Amino acid sequence: MKFKAMDKKTIPGVFHNNTFIGLVLIAVMFLFGLTVNHNFLSPKSLENIFTNASLLAFASLGQTLVIISGGVDMSIASCISFGAVASALIMKGSNANIPQALLVLVITGLLVGVVNALGIIYANIAPLVMTLAVSNVLNVIQLIICNGSPTGSLAPAVGFLGKYKLVSVLSMITFLLIIAAIFVYFGLKHNNYAKQLFAVGNNRNAALLAGINVNKVIVITYIISAILGCLTGMLLLGYVNFPYINMGASYGMLTVAAVVIGGASFAGGKGNFLGTIIGSLVLVNLSNILVAIQLNDAVKNVINGLVLLMILVFYTREKAIRQ
Amino acid sequence: MLAAKSISKQYGQTKALDQAELSMKPGEIHALLGSNGSGKSTIAKVLGGLVGKNEGEITIDGKEIQLRSAKDSLAQGIALAYQDYSLVDQLTVEENLFLNSSGTLKMGFIDYKKRFDQTFQILKQFHISAQPDTYVGSLNESDKSLLEVAKALVYKPRYLILDEVTACLHRDQVLVLFDILRKEKKEGLSILFISHRFDEVYELCETVTIFRNGKTVITTDLTKVTNDDIVYYMTGQKETIKKQHNEKQAAEKKEPLLSIQHLGVGTQVNDVSLNLYPGEILGVCGLQGQGQSEFLRAVYGSRKISRGNIIYKGKRLTKFSPERSLKSGMAFISGDRNSEGIFADRSIFENINISRSALRFIFHGIRLNKSMSEANQLIKKLDVVIGEIGDPASSLSGGNQQKLIFARDLLLNPSVVLLDDPAKGVDVKARSEIQGILRGLSDKGMACIYYSSDYKELTAVSDRIVVFYEGDIIAEFNDISEEIESDLAAAMLGATRTEAE
Amino acid sequence: ENINSGNSNAAAGNTTASAQSSAGENTAGKKNINIVFLEGTDSNSWRTQCENTMQKLADDYQSQGIVAKYKLMVANNDATTQIQQMEQAIQDKVDLILINPVTTTGLSATIDKAVAQKILVMSVDQHISHPNVISVTNDQYKWAKIQADWLVKQLGGKGRIYRMDAIKGAPASDVRAKAFEDVLSQNPGIKTIAHDYGMWDEGKGKQIMTQWLATDSNYDGVLCQDGNAVGILEAIETAKLPYPKAITSDEYIQYLKKWKSINDAHPDNPLHAIIVENPPSIGALAMKIGVRLVQGDTLKDGALASDPSDPGHKNALFYNPTVVITNDNMEQYYEKYKNADDSAYIDTDMTDDLVNTYFK
Amino acid sequence: MMHTLMIRVENKMKKSQAYSAYIMLLLLVIINLLIQGAGFANVSTINSLFLVNTPLILATIAQAVVIFCGGIDLSIGATISVVNAFAITAGQYMPVPLAWAGAFLIAVLLGAVKGSIAAYLRVPAILATFAISTLLEGVALLILPNPGGSIPSSIYSVYGGVFAGFIPISALVIAVVLIGYGIVNRRPLGAQIKAAGANPRSLFIAGVSVERTKMKAYVASGIITGIAGLCLTALASSGDPKIGNALSLNSIAATILGGVDLSGGWGTVGGAAAGALFLGIVNNIIFFVFNNIIHSSTFAGIKLSYLQQLLTNIIIILGLSSSLLTHLKKRTEKEEKDK
Ligand SMILES: Nc1ncnc2c1ncn2[C@@H]1O[C@H](COP(=O)(O)OP(=O)(O)OP(=O)(O)O)[C@@H](O)[C@H]1O
Ligand SMILES: Nc1ncnc2c1ncn2[C@@H]1O[C@H](COP(=O)(O)OP(=O)(O)OP(=O)(O)O)[C@@H](O)[C@H]1O
Ligand SMILES: [Mg+2]
Numbered sequence A: 001m002k003f004k005a006m007d008k009k010t011i012p013g014v015f016h017n018n019t020f021i022g023l024v025l026i027a028v029m030f031l032f033g034l035t036v037n038h039n040f041l042s043p044k045s046l047e048n049i050f051t052n053a054s055l056l057a058f059a060s061l062g063q064t065l066v067i068i069s070g071g072v073d074m075s076i077a078s079c080i081s082f083g084a085v086a087s088a089l090i091m092k093g094s095n096a097n098i099p100q101a102l103l104v105l106v107i108t109g110l111l112v113g114v115v116n117a118l119g120i121i122y123a124n125i126a127p128l129v130m131t132l133a134v135s136n137v138l139n140v141i142q143l144i145i146c147n148g149s150p151t152g153s154l155a156p157a158v159g160f161l162g163k164y165k166l167v168s169v170l171s172m173i174t175f176l177l178i179i180a181a182i183f184v185y186f187g188l189k190h191n192n193y194a195k196q197l198f199a200v201g202n203n204r205n206a207a208l209l210a211g212i213n214v215n216k217v218i219v220i221t222y223i224i225s226a227i228l229g230c231l232t233g234m235l236l237l238g239y240v241n242f243p244y245i246n247m248g249a250s251y252g253m254l255t256v257a258a259v260v261i262g263g264a265s266f267a268g269g270k271g272n273f274l275g276t277i278i279g280s281l282v283l284v285n286l287s288n289i290l291v292a293i294q295l296n297d298a299v300k301n302v303i304n305g306l307v308l309l310m311i312l313v314f315y316t317r318e319k320a321i322r323q
Numbered sequence B: 001m002l003a004a005k006s007i008s009k010q011y012g013q014t015k016a017l018d019q020a021e022l023s024m025k026p027g028e029i030h031a032l033l034g035s036n037g038s039g040k041s042t043i044a045k046v047l048g049g050l051v052g053k054n055e056g057e058i059t060i061d062g063k064e065i066q067l068r069s070a071k072d073s074l075a076q077g078i079a080l081a082y083q084d085y086s087l088v089d090q091l092t093v094e095e096n097l098f099l100n101s102s103g104t105l106k107m108g109f110i111d112y113k114k115r116f117d118q119t120f121q122i123l124k125q126f127h128i129s130a131q132p133d134t135y136v137g138s139l140n141e142s143d144k145s146l147l148e149v150a151k152a153l154v155y156k157p158r159y160l161i162l163d164e165v166t167a168c169l170h171r172d173q174v175l176v177l178f179d180i181l182r183k184e185k186k187e188g189l190s191i192l193f194i195s196h197r198f199d200e201v202y203e204l205c206e207t208v209t210i211f212r213n214g215k216t217v218i219t220t221d222l223t224k225v226t227n228d229d230i231v232y233y234m235t236g237q238k239e240t241i242k243k244q245h246n247e248k249q250a251a252e253k254k255e256p257l258l259s260i261q262h263l264g265v266g267t268q269v270n271d272v273s274l275n276l277y278p279g280e281i282l283g284v285c286g287l288q289g290q291g292q293s294e295f296l297r298a299v300y301g302s303r304k305i306s307r308g309n310i311i312y313k314g315k316r317l318t319k320f321s322p323e324r325s326l327k328s329g330m331a332f333i334s335g336d337r338n339s340e341g342i343f344a345d346r347s348i349f350e351n352i353n354i355s356r357s358a359l360r361f362i363f364h365g366i367r368l369n370k371s372m373s374e375a376n377q378l379i380k381k382l383d384v385v386i387g388e389i390g391d392p393a394s395s396l397s398g399g400n401q402q403k404l405i406f407a408r409d410l411l412l413n414p415s416v417v418l419l420d421d422p423a424k425g426v427d428v429k430a431r432s433e434i435q436g437i438l439r440g441l442s443d444k445g446m447a448c449i450y451y452s453s454d455y456k457e458l459t460a461v462s463d464r465i466v467v468f469y470e471g472d473i474i475a476e477f478n479d480i481s482e483e484i485e486s487d488l489a490a491a492m493l494g495a496t497r498t499e500a501e
Numbered sequence C: 001e002n003i004n005s006g007n008s009n010a011a012a013g014n015t016t017a018s019a020q021s022s023a024g025e026n027t028a029g030k031k032n033i034n035i036v037f038l039e040g041t042d043s044n045s046w047r048t049q050c051e052n053t054m055q056k057l058a059d060d061y062q063s064q065g066i067v068a069k070y071k072l073m074v075a076n077n078d079a080t081t082q083i084q085q086m087e088q089a090i091q092d093k094v095d096l097i098l099i100n101p102v103t104t105t106g107l108s109a110t111i112d113k114a115v116a117q118k119i120l121v122m123s124v125d126q127h128i129s130h131p132n133v134i135s136v137t138n139d140q141y142k143w144a145k146i147q148a149d150w151l152v153k154q155l156g157g158k159g160r161i162y163r164m165d166a167i168k169g170a171p172a173s174d175v176r177a178k179a180f181e182d183v184l185s186q187n188p189g190i191k192t193i194a195h196d197y198g199m200w201d202e203g204k205g206k207q208i209m210t211q212w213l214a215t216d217s218n219y220d221g222v223l224c225q226d227g228n229a230v231g232i233l234e235a236i237e238t239a240k241l242p243y244p245k246a247i248t249s250d251e252y253i254q255y256l257k258k259w260k261s262i263n264d265a266h267p268d269n270p271l272h273a274i275i276v277e278n279p280p281s282i283g284a285l286a287m288k289i290g291v292r293l294v295q296g297d298t299l300k301d302g303a304l305a306s307d308p309s310d311p312g313h314k315n316a317l318f319y320n321p322t323v324v325i326t327n328d329n330m331e332q333y334y335e336k337y338k339n340a341d342d343s344a345y346i347d348t349d350m351t352d353d354l355v356n357t358y359f360k
Numbered sequence D: 001m002m003h004t005l006m007i008r009v010e011n012k013m014k015k016s017q018a019y020s021a022y023i024m025l026l027l028l029v030i031i032n033l034l035i036q037g038a039g040f041a042n043v044s045t046i047n048s049l050f051l052v053n054t055p056l057i058l059a060t061i062a063q064a065v066v067i068f069c070g071g072i073d074l075s076i077g078a079t080i081s082v083v084n085a086f087a088i089t090a091g092q093y094m095p096v097p098l099a100w101a102g103a104f105l106i107a108v109l110l111g112a113v114k115g116s117i118a119a120y121l122r123v124p125a126i127l128a129t130f131a132i133s134t135l136l137e138g139v140a141l142l143i144l145p146n147p148g149g150s151i152p153s154s155i156y157s158v159y160g161g162v163f164a165g166f167i168p169i170s171a172l173v174i175a176v177v178l179i180g181y182g183i184v185n186r187r188p189l190g191a192q193i194k195a196a197g198a199n200p201r202s203l204f205i206a207g208v209s210v211e212r213t214k215m216k217a218y219v220a221s222g223i224i225t226g227i228a229g230l231c232l233t234a235l236a237s238s239g240d241p242k243i244g245n246a247l248s249l250n251s252i253a254a255t256i257l258g259g260v261d262l263s264g265g266w267g268t269v270g271g272a273a274a275g276a277l278f279l280g281i282v283n284n285i286i287f288f289v290f291n292n293i294i295h296s297s298t299f300a301g302i303k304l305s306y307l308q309q310l311l312t313n314i315i316i317i318l319g320l321s322s323s324l325l326t327h328l329k330k331r332t333e334k335e336e337k338d339k
């Protein structure tokens, strides 16, 4: 039944489909990467691209939900940093301490999510600004818990998740992402929470009158986002192998870009994780091509900005008023 | 003369206009009728420059014109009042009226005094109870609707198109509006009047064009067609619409399902007490802003109550929220579907199932196949015209969207349904179908509180009618027939003649 | 001809005199000194360690009565916040402003005000181009040159290397990059295969190195600035490739430990790495010098040099890196640091004897 | 007489969309006066407060104008860096006034570019300007690879001076910008910009080009950003290709503190300026408290510098919550009106 609508899609329809453009774009980038460096598509290079894209996609998973709900979460980067630093501090290199670490990350995520949501719901602060402010606070807390210099180290099991390679291009992280993606795909289709989330994002007022506990949905969404952020921090720690301050800083706006390139709209009510994964691949590809090109850093910044802008123009044009 | 010739407009799979024809003569008030989704608003928007046509041509006095934006239309003397308004809530009344008008400029700068005076005059003329510097967001629906017309008139157009502007107006406001329109008409203005209220059409218009499925069926003098003819042209079916009023004796008044005692809501509702019995449809009548909307919302839990008790199924309610009400078997349907009903970007399927998902634990799983077939059944039962069940709700016409909301609540088998002007903008046929469904369910024991801005609708559907005036119930009618309409009208205006039977 | 940053009477040559005389009148042995340290950011552990050594020293001074008040203010990388903090410190009439600047040039007008109030301003860790400011920094040029020379020698003057600088536009990174370039240009046998910026971010370093290795694993050495070497080694290990013939510094204890563990695992084929210290105690050194200047002591002639980024002024006090760790002395330093935190840095105590070498 | 005047002022305040921002600012000033006493209320303190915060205040006004029209600009900071880098670099090759005019024009031009991308290409402004900010950070580095350069000291002494003995020149710059935007507001464009943000469809229906209106807002914002960049250049008296970068996020936080609605169409430039000044005064209080009142170096084992940052952010969150005041206010007003 659900495929019926797909059958009818005409060819021009496909061109308006973000997933399709995304795949084309990735193909184009691969080709371009090949011209820059003939090893760009070697298994090792692909593995690296997929692993980094998977990390970004993990970081963007919560962001996807928050953007669907009509908000935005700028505190993810600080959750990642906190998650990495705190879990190293607690794990102290021993698998036995993983449960405690997980507990602390989940509780922190819970608190951060609740504070974010309370500010947004009750104090009526714009999500962008509220989560930014909370992010600043969390960054300081990160400094406080380790007194400015991270100590401890990761447990072997976490290192295994972060660095083990299953086969050729498939790292453990990518594998985990695939599992998460399948889980989220069915979750978004077959779960009450997802339906309510989309409804809240699309029309908050109507959702309220349709009997949805809108505040509950929003609180849960920010909590999920913050918890996933903290857990991503643990995974990133596994990948990098040791903690340092502000490890997740570069993920902030990138998660937003990945989600929006993935087809979600800032207005809320639209988006899916598959698109976010593609968005992450596009962004990581871009950054890896820039690594492959030999250029002055300043020029790279300029190119990075221009290409990103072009991708956005391709992808995220809003509807015209006149139809 | 403004003429639209064989206009077609395609939205994805939907053909909204199919070789439609329409013309407007100077000094004439022309009606445009058609069922929900027949393309009335679409052609209006084409003429307003808001929607681009795929085929056809538009001429003024025989010369073809191009309408690429609203600016073009305004330049050609065409102005519109939109069904879903074109006002900016965040701006004041005067800023809205003169958003793009040189009428109030002095050397390029706004002449505040002149603008204020002009706005003041307009507000007075339309009987809108607001100051020029009131923010539009704080106006109520009917004032907005009037302001929408006033805004269109500010452009001093030659062609004025009014898309269901009377849908939420009360009789006295309609009369004010019609006076203004007739006066403008005398000065040569050509008016296109889109409405689902036939009596108003007969009262105001001389000629009529009827649309069906995006095609023009007929254009004729209104004197040459009867009510039944119109329905035939609109629907293509010969059957007359049945009066839904039931002959059943008043519900047995033993245990009230819902008992409201001395309810107060802020300053809007003072002290309202009433009982609702199983199986009855209780009509609520009143001018806009007499507290009825707040009353319904307070019962449903989306407005805070300040005084009084609500006893439901024998228990006194203590904590209120829409979620709780829904879980206890209440449902609420608002006629303001854009902001309070429809999830425009979500699928028809999701729109129907959303309230049911709200009933369950938030992480509960959904069995897609089962709910899909239930949704399909309901769509068939309510005769909702859709493309695919996976299409977004925005692809439906207004009336069909409203039916979706009914489907959503019927899925829950509620024991009490609270309706806030649910048939606003719904065509005659759909309206009578909806009323039929309500009646069918109430025969099985469901109770309704049904508010409508149209008292004819109320006499057709209610078992009993209460009249709200300034936050109190000032009259109650137990024996409903068409004869009480004049009494209703009087009571609505505050005539304190308690009709205790 | 009035294009001159700040005080027009401060000619480039005699800055020593003006910097000292501004604070040097009748202050011999001055007690109860008020000090403010304006920190640009504390979001990395080097800065934290620097702050900690300064705090410890200030506590000492306080117990001796030399310092009355020592305060640390952080500007979170916001230039205007830092300017505001300096303005307020001036209003508060402190005696000594130590600053690790967010902007190395943007404070000059504010510094002029401090100078006019006879407040001594000293820059820590980064060089400020202002005639009246003495910058106390590690000699980043020498730091980088020692390593680049070592790398060239290790590779025997020829080979293919990857090069990673830190941040384009960050003064320390740029000075080090200049030293790298100077050495490389004299050794045409060394070919740079790829060059990028690791942002002082180990994760970023790992990502870049992984990408490099994935596309070209035929290389001999890695010339990198600190903050990336551990990530680079991680990338090499994850890719299961042999270690390079030579790799340069990271001053984390973590790097030292990693090095040791690699050597322990391959006793016959040790990792050829080098660590040149970049001691966080530079902040304490600056404070010691600052306090003595406030107390009226005078710098030795020739103590001041000019910073490579600011050839026009002679206003830099360099700390010469003395700790250079290679396989020759690695075990010895490992023993010294094996109980330290991983994220701590190799450091050197800035003794009074050392301080005396700067003064008359 | 006095009494009716007070009532009129009060009514005007209540009607103002920046009501809460002004109250908050006033509150903070009072708190600061209580803590610092006369130390705060003197010409040189006030002058230095304005002098340092004028770039942020102007950047916030520029941000507010873009937010009015439904956009947001994450590249204001990078634009200011470009202005600074250009003014200093070009100043070495041409007369300083010419270089400054060029730098200013670049900001205006960049405003137009951002406007076209947001309005005509209809890319969500937050992402478009994020990309642009990456780009401009590169451009600033290309123009001025290393921090350095200087300006005639006379510029700083004018910028840092006071007029008529007590009015900071920098505050006059802010006043000029506010008056300038006030003039825009006296033309239909003011309301049109807000309509473009709140309900572009309505603006289109009113026959006004939404694209052009947004364009004008971005250009106006570019003009103000240019002035902000020049003020920062005057303040720093030198060039640094990263000097403005922190202003992007700070200006957004400040607009919200100033009662501007991030979803467009609501707020005033005066409120925005008040929001920015709020941030400046918070920094001022924090410095004073931690430098002069608290005398230990740790508190409960936590370094004071961390507490200082924590406290700053918590005050900002409290400030942000104060929009709750106007929110409630709006709600009750609406309820009264419904009656
Ligand atoms: N933006 C749109 N996208 C897709 N389909 C649309 C859109 N707008 C209208 N339609 C479709 O075009 C048809 C005509 O709609 P229109 O709004 O003109 O109907 P109408 O006659 O005004 O109905 P109503 O009386 O309910 O207002 C409907 O089938 C509707 O579903
Ligand atoms: N003489 C005028 N009379 C009335 N309104 C004016 C006048 N001049 C300008 N305006 C208003 O001020 C705004 C700015 O005017 P401007 O001429 O710059 O652009 P515009 O009229 O919107 O665009 P266009 O280039 O399409 O003419 C306009 O939106 C317009 O509504
Ligand atoms: Mg319609």
Ligand SMILES: [Mg+2]
Residues within 6 Å of the ligand: none
């Ligand atoms: Mg014009």
